[in-house]
Amino acid sequence: MKLLVKLNIILVLVLASALALTGYFSYQMLLKNAREEVLQNAQVMMQAAYAMRNYTIEQVRPLLKKLPRVKQGKEFHPQTVPAYAATEAFNNLRKTFPDYSYKEAALNPTNPRNRATDWETDLITEFRDHPDKKMIIGDRETPTGRSLFLSKPIKISNSACLSCHGKPKKSPRAMRKIYGENNGFGWKQDEIIGAQLVTVPMSTALKKAHKTWITFMTALVSIFFLILILLNLLINALVIRPVKKMSQFANNVSKGNLDEEELPVHGRDEISTLANSFNRMLRSMKEAMKLLDG
Ligand code: HEC
Structure with missing residues (x-):
């Protein structure tokens, strides 16, 4: 020869092996970076949800409580409910970013749109079986591509929640008029009743990587x-x-x-x-x- x-x-043999190794490791690194970037997006969204919930509790609720018809128990405004405020605000965001979503999924929800789907029920069950678990992060295939989700358990740690979610008879009558008496009641102190769920698309970040x-x-x-x-x-x-x-x-x-x-x-x-x-x-x-x- x-x-x-x-x-x-x-x-050629040496260079090809070097190329294969470099290719493999650089691809893994880029994927990891893409995932971290998406996860950071999800974390920002989760914090934004907390911010909206707090804003509702601290500023909207006290104002609406002063309305005479609310005082008399004749009117109920879901705008004073933190879960409603955060969900509505994110529904607005979805007009611009349809693949992003925020949900407060519950096994027995007050509003049917918050009912947990199959995979969400699995997540809530996981939180209920492992009460020390504070967060679950994962990814799954959706119709619009791969998505990353971040979820946190919702626990009834405040007995004030039970004034609306405990026994139906004890909840505001005006609220029952809107939501009925069959859903969103019977929650127990310290029970994990649902999960906050942020979903962020990964496809853009993956394509970039x-x-x-x-x-x-x-x-x-x-x-x-x-x-x-x-x-x-x-x-x-x-x-x-x-x-x-x-x-x-x-x-x-x-x-x-x-x-x-x-x-x-x-x-x-x-x-x-x-x-x-x-x-x-x-x-x-x-x-x-x-x-x-x-
Ligand atoms: C003044 C009554 C009231 C109080 C107090 C209240 N909620 Fe609610 N909650 C509601 C209503 C009404 C809804 C349904 C809002 C909607 O239409 O999305 C709701 C919805 C929720 C949801 C979304 C799932 C569902 O049931 O539709 C969660 C989770 C939730 N509440 C948790 C809590 C927790 C935790 C507390 C205590 C910190 C609490 N709530 C206190 C009235 C209340």
């Missing part, structure tokens, strides 16, 4: 090819061609052709040293022949 072919096979990876790998493969071509040209010019010339020279001399022109010598590298030795050999042979002839 020719020297250059051997060298190229080894180089994929694109970055393709660009990075294309650049890397191009650089490797350039190095390969350059190395081939250099080895050909610095080693292969001079060695071919020398073997031709040695061949001719060995056949007795002592009129051969001396090899060109440039610089002081190994190839030049070898060329020098060949030239010296030719000269010595010429001397020897002269002595023999004489």
Whole structure:
């Protein structure tokens, strides 16, 4: 096998393994970064939900409570309910970002739109079985692509909740008029009744990671090819061609052709040293022949 072919096979094998390893690890890293970025989005959304809930409790509720008809128990405004405020605010956000969602899912909800779906029920059951669990993060396939969800348990830690979610008879009559008496009641102190759920799409971040990876790998493969071509040209010019010339020279001399022109010598590298030795050999042979002839 020719020297250059051997060298190229080894180089391509080494470079291909290096490329495969770099490709694998860089892709994993980009995926991890994309996930972290999406998770951060989800965390911001969860905090925004808390902010809306607090705003409702601290500012909206005290104001609406002052309305005469509310005082008399004739009117109930869901706008004073933190769960309602956060859900409504996020429904507004969904007009611009339809793939993002926020839900306060409950097993036995006051408002049917908050009823937990199958996979949400599984999450709530997980929280109920493991009361020390404060958060569950995961991803799942949705019709619009892969999504990441972040969920936190909703626990009845404040007995004030039971004034509306305890026994139906004890809840405000105006509220029962809107929501009925069958749902959202019978919750118990310290019970985990549902979960807050933020869903954020991953597809955009994943697509970005994929694109970055393709660009990075294309650049890397191009650089490797350039190095390969350059190395081939250099080895050909610095080693292969001079060695071919020398073997031709040695061949001719060995056949007795002592009129051969001396090899060109440039610089002081190994190839030049070898060329020098060949030239010296030719000269010595010429001397020897002269002595023999004489
Ligand atoms: C003044 C009555 C009232 C009080 C007090 C109250 N809630 Fe509610 N809650 C409601 C109403 C009404 C809804 C339904 C809102 C809607 O239409 O989305 C609701 C909805 C919810 C939901 C969404 C699921 C569902 O049932 O539709 C959760 C979770 C919830 N409340 C938790 C709590 C917790 C926890 C507390 C105590 C910190 C509490 N609530 C206190 C009236 C109340």
